Structure formats: structure tokens, C-alpha cells
Amino acid sequence: MASHPNKMALPFPYEIKDVTEEEDKIIKKYYKEYKRPFIRIGPHGYILNAGYRDYASEIYNFEVRPDDVWVTTFSRSGTTWLQELVWLVANNLDFETARSESITKRFSYMEYTTLTLEIRGEQESDPRAPRATHEDFRSLPKLPSPRFIKSHLPLSLLPPKLLDTAKVFYIARDPRDVAVSFHFAHKLFRYFDDNVQLKEFWDLFRKDLILHTPIFPHVVEAWEKRNHTNLMFLFYEDMQNDLRSVVDKVCKFLDKEYTDEQKQQLMAYLDFNNMKKKPMTDNKKENGNEITFFRKGKSGNWVQYFDSEITREAEEFMEKNLKLTDMRYPTVNN
Template structure:
């Protein structure tokens, strides 16, 4: 566990130091902190009409959204890794509008079915049509200590997020939910409350790290797919952390031009337990008191090291 004092974030955007790049400030939308581009289309997001054959991937930021996206794509391709490698992707993110680009909701409305759509919002702020139409939702959950560390680093290099301040300042804001997309605790508790609905499926980041093949098999069953042992072996090899870090920029070729970061930055370490390199003893003690208090009565239990 880290014994270091507080520290400032490193680079921001395209190599600029903190303070040298204009960083946006989050704003409130119905009590949820969002980025200005999200607020500008908030009414369209709230009234978004999901289709019954839509599939949503719901995650709190930095919880495994990109990883689960790639997992789902290979499963839908029946394990055809070669087809996966040549397929370029554009993330259909409901709540994120890229500057100078077509509004996200409008872009998603124009997509053919079946659509795969990504959301970070808690269930209190998602379009009602998602649950009313019983759309498939894949929820990916990750332990809050590693999420806090990864989210902090993401703030340091993304042009789309505010300056995080010091690690101590960011962690304090994270623990009280004063960060973009709000409280991690509210997010996981809200989605977990729907766990008995057959159209809602849960993946845990730590379980994927421990045995990706097993978790891929569970997801394939949920999606109505059956992969051969050879296809599953290829899937696991393709979605190892090192392979993803090497290949993601090719999968999303346009991401860096508008966000200020590459996927090699975005996919930083992918470890379970990296929080021990950042949390002081005192910070960990506070978090260890907060987690069971906030998750009391939920049956949620997270793994913090492998």
C-alpha cells in the first residue's frame, strides 16, 4: 500500500501539463453531474426511445466497458477473431457527444437494428424506455478502489473531463459522489436491484480477470450464442490485456483526434489491486468503513486483489 504523500496528476490531453489545456467543468442535469455536451442533449436522452432488440452495456466509468464491448463483439461473431480484427468500431455512447460531431442521440437513432448502446448513467437517470421495453442490459461492475484510481488517471489525460486536482482531492470527491456520473455506490446499488430480471446480466471485472473463458461462456449463453472450444480459446487470447492495449487504437482509429488520448493511454494497467499503489493507510481505512456501510443489505461483494 502506498505510503507516499499527495501528488499532482501528470499529463493532460496531448501531452500538456495541468492548467495548460482548457478542461471542461461538469454541470448538473436533474441532480447528476454530467459534461456540458451531455446537458445540451439532456431532454433528448431522457426521451430516447429504445428498441426491444437493443442491447445496452451499462457501466460506471472505468469499470470494463471497452473490454466487455470487445467480448460481446467476438461472441456475436461466433468467435471469428479475423473478422473482429478488421472491423472498425464507433462507440454508440448515449450520453457523450463529441465536439463538432453529430449529436449522440441523433446518431444512435439512425443506426440499424440490432443496436449496441453504451451508458454510464445510474438507473435513476436512464431513459425509461430501456426498462419498459425489457432490453437486454449487460452491467459490468468493478471494485470501487480500483475504479477510483483508474478514473483519477483518466481525468489527468482526457480533454473531456475536468481537472481532478490531487489524488486526495479526487478520492474525497469520488467517495461522496461529487464526480461526473455521480456516486459509484448509487450506480452499483441501482443496477444490482434489478439482478433478478432475466434481461439484466452482470459481469464482474475481477471475475473476468480471473477466468475470462468462463465469464465469456456465461455471456454467450445470455446472448443466445454457443462458441466452440477453439473459438473460445481464440477469444481469450485476443482479449488478453496486452493484446487489447496493442490493438485498440486500430479498432477505434478516430478516438484520439477529439478526446486528446489514445486507447494505449485509456487501457492503462487493467490490474486488480493497483489501488494499493495509490491509497495511503489512512485513505484505505476510510474506504474500508465506507464500503460496507454503503453496500449494506445488497449482497454485493467485491474482490480487491487476485
């Protein structure tokens, strides 16, 4: 591999194939700038753009360090909230740096390049959109330890020794809330035009035609590893219901001890309304509309957006997929 040429690279273990012509036509009606056919990976058929195929093996063979800290999630599941919590706990509650340096600088986004190279080349992305990362798998080997790494890839596509080597967090969120948040994020990041309606997005999401879908296998992969000593599996809803309990768990997982007063400071910092004010995400959208990086942060908020038809489809979608696992999303104490 490029980063470790002397090491024997493991063969990438999953089939990568183009989506069908019909699927590609539907996808590209929305994801307009991509040229090559979108792809599906492995038995679950995870959807990614063709740029991922170019680097799948390099990412799979990435060398993990024992002092790495990873946050892995399906998009819009509370990633940034958890990243901020994890980074602060690991870095002795350094609020000053957290306030002055965006989370995109403190955490490297592992596979981000694979999403953008095909449509933008090496150029910087749209200046109106938030900057998603400053480092990725290509530059990470040169970074000093400890490294903080984020990925939206499922665990099966990440380095096979990841869990045996480093501390890994995974956060899951009710797919209905994810779909609403992901819909607005697709507009924020200019993947979709502003006129794309939620109904259209939902149809693509439930039919596994949105980047990183299907969501359930992505989450269940991590759920099934939840008892691994190096994996902390969390629910977004639990962070909403009882943030203090999650803070305590994260401190214990990272072998950090803080006073009750320090934990109260941390919780105040992590309050959603405070998070919205911080420049840490390079949040640049204006006018207080829905298309912002931090929107509402409420679980169960999907009910405000789903009409009766989408609600019925969502119930069927949830029921069908939850039959296959013992995982259940927590209810929210509103």
C-alpha cells in the same frame, strides 16, 4: 422528441438542480472549461454537467429496439473489455472487423454529446485524446439494426422500457480501483490537468463531486435488477478470476453457441496484454506512462496508489455504503 415527434414523450421523472455555489466552485477548479453550473439529478444526486439537462428528456424517451445490445457501466469498470467480448460473441467472432475497426465505431456512446457540446461546441475534441464515439443519441435512430450502445448513465436515467425490450449488460468494479483508473482517465481525456494528484481526485470522488458519482447507487440500481431476464450483471473481478466462465455466460445470454476451440480463441483475443496493443480504442498516448486508455487492468491494484490515509478513508467509504446493500465485490485471485 426529436427522434420520434409523433410519439407522446414521457415527462422526465427526476428533479434536476444546480449543485450549490460552493460545490460548483470546487468542481470547476478541476473541470475548467465548463461554463454553466454542474447539476445533480434525482434522489441519488448524480453529478453531471449542464449539457445533460438540455437532452435528459430526449435520452429518457429514446426508442429502444428489441435487437439492441447495451453495455452500461460506471466509468472505468471494465467497459471496453466487456464491449469487446459482447460484440465478438454477438457478431460470430468476427476478429477481422474487431482488429480493424475501433470499438468506438462499433459501439455508439449514448450520451457523449452532452459531455462535450458545452465546452467544445460542435468542434472535434482534442486530437491528442482518444475519440470516444462516432454516433450518439442524435444519430442512433438512423443506424441500421442491430445497434450496439454504451452508456455510463445509471439505469434510472435511461429509457424506462430498456430492460423489457433489449439485452443489457452491466459491469461493476471495486470503487477503489475505479477511482485510480478514473483519475488517470481524467488526465487522458484532458478533463483534468496533468498535475492533479490522486489525493485530490479521491477527495472529489468520495464526496460525489466527480462526473457520474455517486458510484454506489449507480451500481446498486443495476444489482437490484440483476434477476431480470434481459439484464446480465457482471463483476470486473469475475472476468479477471475466471474469464472462461464469463464467456460461457455471455454466449448463453446472447443465444450463441461456439466450440471450445473458438472460445479459447476469443479468450486469447481478450487477453489484457493483447487488448493493449489493439488500435480499437484510438489509443494515442505515448511513452508508456500511466495515462493510457488501457493501463494495468488488475483488480486490487489500488493498494499501489493509496497511502495510509486514503486507505483508511476508502475502508470507511466502502463500509458505509456496503451496509446499505447485500452486494459484495468479489475478491481477486492474484
